[in-house]
Amino acid sequence: MEPSDVDAPLSVLLVHVWYWPHIGGGNQHVEHIARQLVARGHKATVWCADIPEHEEKRFIRDGVEVIRLPPKRILGGIDPVVSIKNLDMNFDIVHLHDTLPILIRRSLKRARKEKIPVVTTFHNDYIKTSLTGKIVKRIRWALQGRRTLQSSSARIALTPYYANHLKGRGVGKAIDVLPNGFEPVAEDASRPSTLPSNVEEHPLLVFVGRLSEQKGLDVLMDAWDSLCQQGEPEARLAIAGSGELNQWLNERIASSTYPDSIVKLGRVEDCEKRWLFEQAKGVLIPSRFEGLPTVLLEAMHAGAPVVMSDVNDLGRLVTEPNAGLSVSPGDATELVHAIETLLGSDDVQCSTWSENGRKASKPYLWSNVVDDLLEVYQRVRT
Numbered sequence: 001m002e003p004s005d006v007d008a009p010l011s012v013l014l015v016h017v018w019y020w021p022h023i024g025g026g027n028q029h030v031e032h033i034a035r036q037l038v039a040r041g042h043k044a045t046v047w048c049a050d051i052p053e054h055e056e057k058r059f060i061r062d063g064v065e066v067i068r069l070p071p072k073r074i075l076g077g078i079d080p081v082v083s084i085k086n087l088d089m090n091f092d093i094v095h096l097h098d099t100l101p102i103l104i105r106r107s108l109k110r111a112r113k114e115k116i117p118v119v120t121t122f123h124n125d126y127i128k129t130s131l132t133g134k135i136v137k138r139i140r141w142a143l144q145g146r147r148t149l150q151s152s153s154a155r156i157a158l159t160p161y162y163a164n165h166l167k168g169r170g171v172g173k174a175i176d177v178l179p180n181g182f183e184p185v186a187e188d189a190s191r192p193s194t195l196p197s198n199v200e201e202h203p204l205l206v207f208v209g210r211l212s213e214q215k216g217l218d219v220l221m222d223a224w225d226s227l228c229q230q231g232e233p234e235a236r237l238a239i240a241g242s243g244e245l246n247q248w249l250n251e252r253i254a255s256s257t258y259p260d261s262i263v264k265l266g267r268v269e270d271c272e273k274r275w276l277f278e279q280a281k282g283v284l285i286p287s288r289f290e291g292l293p294t295v296l297l298e299a300m301h302a303g304a305p306v307v308m309s310d311v312n313d314l315g316r317l318v319t320e321p322n323a324g325l326s327v328s329p330g331d332a333t334e335l336v337h338a339i340e341t342l343l344g345s346d347d348v349q350c351s352t353w354s355e356n357g358r359k360a361s362k363p364y365l366w367s368n369v370v371d372d373l374l375e376v377y378q379r380v381r382t
Helices: 025-039 102-113 131-151 160-168 217-228 246-254 270-279 294-301 332-344 347-364 366-381
Strands: 011-015 043-049 058-061 064-069 073-075 079-081 093-097 118-122 154-157 204-208 236-240 262-266 282-285 306-309 324-327
Touching (some): 011 025, 025 294, 043 102, 093 102, 102 131, 118 366, 154 366, 204 294, 217 236, 217 246, 270 294, 282 294, 294 347, 324 332, 347 366
Parallel strands (some): 011 093, 118 154, 204 236
């Protein structure tokens, strides 16, 4: 690459199975990178599976060209079988976001054939609980996941924990650590219309995320039930999000000793999420597994004390800057103690957590993360 090419606009292909209008941390990660690239004068294209099916298969959104590929079938309910044969691959960089899916492997093969540098980001390591699931996962990693990373021009992990995790699983080449990022909500905070009028009379604890076992929703409800056994909670719990446990949550709330202490909001707009974070006595993230959740960074930036499960060493991001508390994943008893600590904290402690969280979140702004990512892109092109 000539020195004069360093500042030249890049054409970048971002590949991820899921993308808008699908909702999830991975596709939001890709969306933010793509938008930041466009804002800097680069060209960004996204290849993804057409799940959920979208009326348009090729369109421009926020300056990003999106190509949605209809699947012939979906293996195991999670891996869409798609074809990229008829797509042009005239890009300077191919950035893969995952290691195992068919779309990722086919994109890697095409890029290597056409001698295009490939950067692969490893987002997280999904937990399998059954013996069969664990065996299949181990085989797929040996045959596909590790090979994807080893064959890439550069490898990215979201945290030092995951970098070490990958090295321990046989990835022998260098791994860059670039975190997930976040973009502050520009809109003014807006109180969710579905919140009861008397919510502000009580301390507010907030959960924002997918209603799923992965996010520890059952752990949260177990902890809240334990609090209710001591009498009516002095706080109110607001749960925002949608997901596969939606109906389960309705039934769980209905069977609670104090159902009026829980408010189910469904999906909220960014301005409403900002309001929840800014008003919260604490934000609860009892996840069973995560890469680096955006909600953690957004909550810290908004000044909300955070209770983060110490999954994949994420608790350290809260405890080291003294921005909140950490609990063991899956442990409802520890979560109860953390909630009681939050509710018992005085204004000085809350202000300390709040200010430290704001400071600790700044390196994770997308503008800073993508600056570092562009350095990786330029390095693999030399």
